[in-house]
Amino acid sequence: MRDARVTLVTLGVSDLARSAGFYEALGWTRTNAGNDKVVFVQGEGIVLSLFGVDDLAEDAGLSAEPLPRFRGIALAINLPSVAETDRLFARAVEAGADPVKRPETVFWGGYSGYFADPDGHLWELAHNPFFPLDADGRIDLTPPSEEPA
Amino acid sequence: MRDARVTLVTLGVSDLARSAGFYEALGWTRTNAGNDKVVFVQGEGIVLSLFGVDDLAEDAGLSAEPLPRFRGIALAINLPSVAETDRLFARAVEAGADPVKRPETVFWGGYSGYFADPDGHLWELAHNPFFPLDADGRIDLTPPSEEPA
Numbered sequence: 001m002r003d004a005r006v007t008l009v010t011l012g013v014s015d016l017a018r019s020a021g022f023y024e025a026l027g028w029t030r031t032n033a034g035n036d037k038v039v040f041v042q043g044e045g046i047v048l049s050l051f052g053v054d055d056l057a058e059d060a061g062l063s064a065e066p067l068p069r070f071r072g073i074a075l076a077i078n079l080p081s082v083a084e085t086d087r088l089f090a091r092a093v094e095a096g097a098d099p100v101k102r103p104e105t106v107f108w109g110g111y112s113g114y115f116a117d118p119d120g121h122l123w124e125l126a127h128n129p130f131f132p133l134d135a136d137g138r139i140d141l142t143p144p145s146e147e148p149a
Numbered sequence: 150m151r152d153a154r155v156t157l158v159t160l161g162v163s164d165l166a167r168s169a170g171f172y173e174a175l176g177w178t179r180t181n182a183g184n185d186k187v188v189f190v191q192g193e194g195i196v197l198s199l200f201g202v203d204d205l206a207e208d209a210g211l212s213a214e215p216l217p218r219f220r221g222i223a224l225a226i227n228l229p230s231v232a233e234t235d236r237l238f239a240r241a242v243e244a245g246a247d248p249v250k251r252p253e254t255v256f257w258g259g260y261s262g263y264f265a266d267p268d269g270h271l272w273e274l275a276h277n278p279f280f281p282l283d284a285d286g287r288i289d290l291t292p293p294s295e296e297p298a
Contacts, residue, residue, distance in 0.1 A: 002176070002193065002286060003175060003176035003226070003237055003240070004172075004175065004176040004177040004178070004190075004191070004192035004193060005192050005193040005194070005195065005226055005286060005287075006155065006158065006192065006195050006224050006225070006226065007225060007226055007227040007282070007286070007287060007288050008225040008227060008273075008288060009155065009158075009222065009223070009224055009225065010222065010223040010225060010273065011221070011222055012221035012222060023153075026152060026153065027151070027152035027153040028153040029153070029291050031290035031291055032290075033279065033280070033290045040290055041153075042153070042288075042289065042290045042291045043153035043154050043155065044151065044153060044154040045154070045194055045285070045287045046154065046155050046195075046287070046288075047288050047290060049225070053221050056221065056223065057219045057221075059255075059261075059263075060219070060223065060249055060250055060263040060271060060273075061249060061250045061263070062218055062219035062249065062271075063218075063219060064219055064221075065217050065219065067217065067220065067221045068214050068216065068217070069211055069212075070206045070209070070211040070212060070213055070214065070216075071216065071220040071221065071222065072160070072161035072202050072205065072206075072213075072216045072220065072268065072269075072270070073158065073159065073160055073161060073220065073222060073270060074158070074159040074205065074209065075155050075158055076155070076156060076157040076158065076159060076198070077152070077154055077155065077156055078156040078157060088152055091152070100209055100210060100211065101209055101210045106208075112208075114208075114209040114210070119221065120221075121221070121222060122209060122211075124157075124159065124209070130182065131182070133156070136194070137151060137154060137156070138154075138156060138194045138195070139156050139157060139191075139195075139196050140191065141180035141181075141182045141189055141191045141196060142178050142180055142191045
């Protein structure tokens with residue numbers, strides 16, 4: 001399973017300093033790796049690369065068009081309780097996030113909300129009682145666990 | 150730093166079975182958690198949630214418009230060598246990925262390529278000699294490491 005991983009996520013941003021400040025305010029650690037074009041912030045076992053959105057498009061050889069609000073993808077942080085979900089959501093909004101959908105109890109039996117970062121990147125914060133977090137705060141759905149409804 | 154993490158990434162998809170097959174072919178493990186609306190595939194310390202793209206938009210309370218090819222975000226897998234990068238890129242293309250940019254030596258001294266999954270989600274595969282991988286294959290840029298050029 002060594003190929004199945006995400007070591008880094010590159011977020012195309014319009015203002016490096018603003019984005020670095022936002023993620024620092026959410027608990028990410030700014031690192032010295034980087035330069036005037038890219039800032040790397042370290043999380044638990046994963047890095048966010050904050051990179052000019054036009055630079056990212058160019059790096060991939062794609063054309064940078066205006067981005068829609070919904071981009072078909074959401075990064076998620078699973079939290080151990082409803083209270084922790086509310087706490088981190090409030091922390092994000094305090095840091096300047098757009099509160100796209102405030103956390104609420106959802107049909108599948110969990111508790112979930114969405115915010116967007118300063119460039120519109122969508123994050124979900126969720127407490128899912130069917131997905132226990134391991135000692136490192138990670139989800140492990142294998143071996144077979146109880147199925148959500 | 151406990152808030153600074155990504156436990157799960159939700160990818161909006163148009164065909165659950167196709168996407169599940171694609172990620173299984175890339176080494177992710179399909180789990181029993183899920184139903185006819187969502188498939189969870191397990192990776193190393195992170196889960197991909199494959200979810201109907203319209204369902205994801207609705208879940209976030211956003212409107213699902215047609216997605217551009219470039220969406221301002223890339224998931225990345227850092228690999229320990231050029232050869233490993235080529236190997237996994239070939240595995241992805243074999244599984245049906247769109248080879249957006251075949252891996253090549255890049256200006257910052259690394260080796261990088263991009264592919265898109267069946268729904269256009271962008272992945273970068275990279276060998277970055279300045280970002281050593283730890284025993285678990287993760288990047289740790291703190292404490293201070295050597296800066297890339």
